Amino acid sequence: MRVPGDPVPGRPAGADHAGRARRLFGGRTGAVGDLARSPYRVDRDRIISSPFFARLGGVTQVISPGGSGLLVHNRLTHSLKVAQVGRAIAERLTADDRYADLLDALGGCDPDVVEAAALAHDLGHPPFGHLGEQVLDRVARRRLGLPDGFEGNAQSYRIVTSTEIRGTATIGLDLTAAVRAAILKYPWTRLDHPDPHPRSFDPPPRGAAVPADDPESGSAKFSAYRTEVDDLRQAREPFAGRIADWQQTVEASVMDIADDIAYAIHDVEDFHRVGVLQQGAVAGELLGWQRDAAQLGGLTDAGLTDGRRRPGSAIERLRRQLRRKDAWVYDEDAFAAAVEHVRAELVDGLLAAPFDGSIEAEQYVAGFSARWTRRLVDTISVVEKPPARSGHVLLDVAQWHEVQVLKLVHHRFVLARPDLALHQRGQARLLDTLVEALFAWVLDPEENGRLPQRLRDLVELAETELHPRTADRAVKARARATVDFVAALTDGQAVALMDALSGRSGQLWTDAFVL
Structure with a gap:
């Protein structure tokens, strides 16, 4: 039985190279500032020349750059590493004769495309990272009345197709179809594209499921707002009939795995450097599960939740979650082996001595990162018919489980910390108040002429995107413009702007933000 959106049988192999290289605005080439000859290198250069890319140096990866110094990654250094890993994967796959025909049939895998997409994939992340994403989505949908809300991936796509400025028009970066398609990690809108929508599949693709506490809101993750759906369609045209219309392109799949x-x-590396990951705590969790796996496995879900402080309970919850959601890849033996491998590498390795900033400590961290990266990259393969919750490019079973356990260490020993929660609650209140204050300013007819010019430009752009007969068109446009404006701030700019709007700042002329 053919799943809706499956490739059309009989489609000839061979990538549509002309279509892949086509730009959104009529195939213009040789714009002022373009130096490279390859259209995909041009895209890469346009992305790294964008102010949206530069601002990522001031945007949270996990901990705000303003509160952690140079020891932890920000969104810029994260994007650079994703590009490095993604390009390495693409080069390995394209050099492997086993995959040549399959990659061609699926639409191609160009290392330049992967690198460009990796550099662009986080352009839309707002101040304070994923926390800011959650706050802006809640405010946009529930208070500003925007059905699409806010999503960092969709905002990245909006930036490269709409809100970035080139020349005299808001035409985005005018990237090629291949690069835009590779940015689409979740190639659907929140509610209605494609039809049938992947959130209705059983099981739904990763990210397409609806939140359990808000089933009417649409997919939890998506890569385009309704305003950019025509751009999405055009970017995906060269891949029609080659991959399912809800499936990532090969290049998007490579970028996703690299991410x-x-x-x-690097999150494990970061929190070892700042002393957050402690050997004893990590050892207790991993060894606790290895020692008591049978007892933990016999507990009900409620019993496991009640005993969440018991060593090993977090690992057991992860095991159950993977078995439930990812039965296509989950394996009991592979999971146990992954826990042991991570234990050996972390408890007996990286965390055995505190990070002291010495050359020896730096070399050990560098070796840990290099060893793990090579281990993961070297096991990646391409499959013709992937399961719904995977792309065409995937990790080997053993390494997939290891990545899940590494992520669990990060969630359990960093994201769940009360001190981080305290910090984030303050950031959430700040963003919430900032959006409210700016939206009130945008709606104030007596102050309209003194709006920041960038905000006025975004209002005009949003008005052109909405259908003239749309109810509350002016209000909806101002709401979207406010969200776009706030999302484009760095962490520091958001704090400085809120200080000014609340009257706490005594500095009239400042370079903290440009009005």
Whole structure:
């Protein structure tokens, strides 16, 4: 039985190279500032020349750059590492004769495309990272009345197709179809594209499921707002009939896996450097599960939750979650082996001595990262018919489980910390108040002429995107413009702007933000 959106049988192999290289606005080439000859290198150069890319140096990866110094990654250094890993994966796959025909049939895998997409994939992340994403989505949907809300991946796509400025028009970066398609990690809108929508599949693709506490809101993750759906369709045209219309392109799949690898490894590295990951606590959790796996496995879910402080309970909850959601890849033996491998590498290795900033400590961290990255990259393969919750490019079973355990260490011993929660609650209140204050300013007819110019430009752009007969068109446009404006701030700019709007700042002229 053919799943809706499956490739059309009989489609001839061979990538649509002209279509892949086509730009959104009529195939213009040789724009002022373009130096490279390859259209995909041009895209890469346009992305790294964008102010949206530069601002990522001031945006949270996990801990705000303003509160952690140079020891932890920000969104810029994260994006650079994703690009490095993604390009390495693409080069390995394209050099492997086993995959040549399959990659061609699926639409191609160009290392330049992967690198460009990796550099662009986080352009839309707002101040304070994933926390800011959650706050902006809640405010946009529930208070500003925007059905699409806010999503960092969709905002990245909006930036490269709409809100970035080139020349005299808001035409985005005018990237090629291949690169835009590779940015689409979740190639659907929140509610209605494609039809049938992947959230209705059983099981749904990763990210397409609806949140359990808000089933009417649509997919939890998506890569385009309704305003950019025509751009999405045009970017995906060269891949029609080659891959399912809800499935990532090969290049998007490579970028997605590179993102996972970089995230899993450099977050462990970061929090070892700042002393957050303690050997005793990590050892207790991993060894606790290895010692008491049978007893923990016999507990009900409620009993496991009640005993969440018991060593090993977090690992057991992860095991159950993977078995439930990812039965296509989950394996009991592979999971146990992954726990042991991570234990050996972390408890007996990286965390055995505190990070003291010495050359020896730096070399050990570098070796840990290099060893893990190579281990993961070297096991990646391409499959013709992937399961719904995977792309065409995937990790080997053993390494997939290891990545999940590494992520668990990060969630259990960093994200669940009360001190981080205290910090984030303050950031959430700040963003919430900032959006409210700016939206009130945008709606104030007496102050309209004194709006920041960038905000006025975004209002005009949003008005052109909405259908003239849309109810509350002016209000909806101002709401979207406010969200776009706040999302484009760095962490420091958001704090400085809120200080000014609340009257706490006594500095009239400042370079903290440009009005």
